[in-house]
Amino acid sequence: MQGGVRKRGKRWYYYFDVGTIGGKRKKIERVGGDTKAEALKALRKAITKYEYGYVEPENMTVEKYFVDWLENFIKANRKINTYNRYKSIINNSITPNIGGIKLSNLKPIHIENLLLEEKKKGLSGSTLQNIYVVMNSALNRAVKLQILYNNPCQHVERPKREKFVASTLTIDEFHQILNSLNEDKYNDYIFSFILKIVLETGLRRGELAGLEWENIDLDNNILTIKNNLVYSHGKVYLDTPKTEEGERTLYFSDTIKQLFKKHKEIQDKNKEKYGQYYIKNIFNNRECDFIITWENGKYLHPSYYTKRFNRILKKLDLNEKVRFHDLRHTNASFLLSLGVDFKTIQERLGHSDINTTLNIYSHVSMEMQKEAVNKLNKTLLGGKSVAK
Template identity: 60%
Template sequence: MEGSVRKKGNRWYYSFEIDRDETGKRKRIERAGGKTKKEALEALRNALNNYDNGYVEPKKILLDDYINDWLENFIKENRKITTYQRYKEIYKNSIKPYIGYTSLKDITAIKIEKLLQGEKKKGLSSSSLQGIYGVLNSLFNRAIKLKVLKDNPCKYVDRPKREKFTPNTLTIDEFKKIINTLDKSNNYNDYVMRIALQVILELGLRRGELAGLEWSNIDHNNNCINITNNLVYTNNNVVMSTPKTDESMRTLYVSNNIIQLLKKHKLLQNELKLKYGPNYIENTFNSKKYDFIFTWENGKYIHPNYYTVRFKKILKANDINKNIRFHDLRHTNATLLLEQGIDFKVIQTRLGHSDINTTLNIYSHVNLDMQKKATDKLSNLMK
């Protein structure tokens, strides 16, 4: 393929023809090349090289058009529904107001920095700013792969730093206090919450993983539970998904205590099925039936949000004045394991973290205590 350069006024321009479009006509592209013929020839060589490698400078594609296509035809098809919904909200609230109607090729690092600064002034947390940066970085990388964009402006913007997170946890005495105040005999709500809390403390599950547990997930021969489901609430709907990451699809060893607890629960659930007969609810998601471990008396699944709301009320009733979420029971599980000297790698596997640095960073406060004990032991050896 060849091109040419010519001078118009005080500037030099380059041009070349590309292959025929859908109408059968060849298209000529002409762009400003610089102030000298040499600059124009260099710009022509770069443009021809880009074209030979599949990239042609696009027409004025607005970010709004591109990102909506990206969300609907790539993210929705290839990511979890929760990721799709979260990305949509991030774009709508934090990206579109700033650069939604800017041409894709005109988005620069300085525009992204101003966007992040603007959202920071609104009071958004560092993790939220990281989420915005992550969406932008991902969509630009995809655009480059599709030859729609030549470079990713996020490369020239510092990724927002996440604030150090120290989880809130319960002590084992506080947990026992909660368990002992739940009536397991006369109140089904208390009974099922009591079992759920015991399972969470031992296994460190996310609430969606707990809500999605099925009887078929239990391997009685090996005392294991397979984590394969994630029942989540998103966009005003409860949907069945898979766990958060590939590493979250895991097999966890469970104690005999939990196995026996669940066996008794299964017997009660069978009695309730007989009691309700044809009125016992079968839970179906995406045309598939699920035999959940945790259900209400009539068989209906327990909404994931229930655990969050009920746990907050339980804390208040027990005068435990800590800012602890239901999710923090997962952190309580990990902290207790660490305090017992369990290796970080084992805890990473049990929690389903894809990166051990996530585990190390979250529980660094416990790690320091472990280091102190190790130092004390070495010091005693030297005495």
């Protein structure tokens, strides 16, 4: 593609020929800068943009683009809770700070200032990183669609998350919680059942809430995770697990098998007791045969798991920083302390990346290292100390 620069008045212009359009030769000419060098640089950049099919959006603001990305791409390709989370970030952080800027004029300084302003509100590093991730993802797609030449997020330092240290329960604390429940009362019984299942399997709240009887193989002690019952923006949805790795198969003990069998008997008796008034749970246009239900058959709201667990901790004066979700971490920590390898734990928890597992449980890993070194020391030195 041919082009050049020339001086007109006090400024330098670049131009290049784009061929014949509609039977006429077409030439593009723009201001390139105050010097010949600036104009030549602008010429090279303009030709590259044109050859790669870049089309500069006319009057498209950041807000308009992000809303379009959210409604037409994210909503169709991501889970509903992801859509709602992204929508909240766009409405609360992105639009108020840079929504009025033309997308073609968006620069790294705008993104950096946005993150600084949000940081002034006291937002955590994790929250700031989430904002950055949403912007980066949206702008990467703009580049793919050739409405942006490059992604300004690439020139902004990604905020760092605070190091996460998992909170866990001790075995004694867990038994203290179980002992506080009166299993003669259905509400206490079902929560005791939930706690025992989660501590062995490490299931997420939504995975357990969405578990159906067809997902359980009692002959082979296997359960399959296919559902995720989630609460997002005032509504409960039945979705698939959050990642492909979340769809997994887990082995459970004979102890848990007996719990499932007992619970099936109790649930069947409740169906007879309530008869036509036994509630049917309809999601995605089908009746779901949930394992975890109230006595009348209705599913347990995902928020209940968290609220009930918090009330128990407060009543027993236990560590209130431990969340229901931390029962997963308790499960993993117990497995690690028993010598189970990280890969097995990753697969059981449904982590898509083993680094997630390694990072969360690094504190347990250090204890394992200490034990390994002590064993090695005893082997190499016959239990004798090298110190004098």
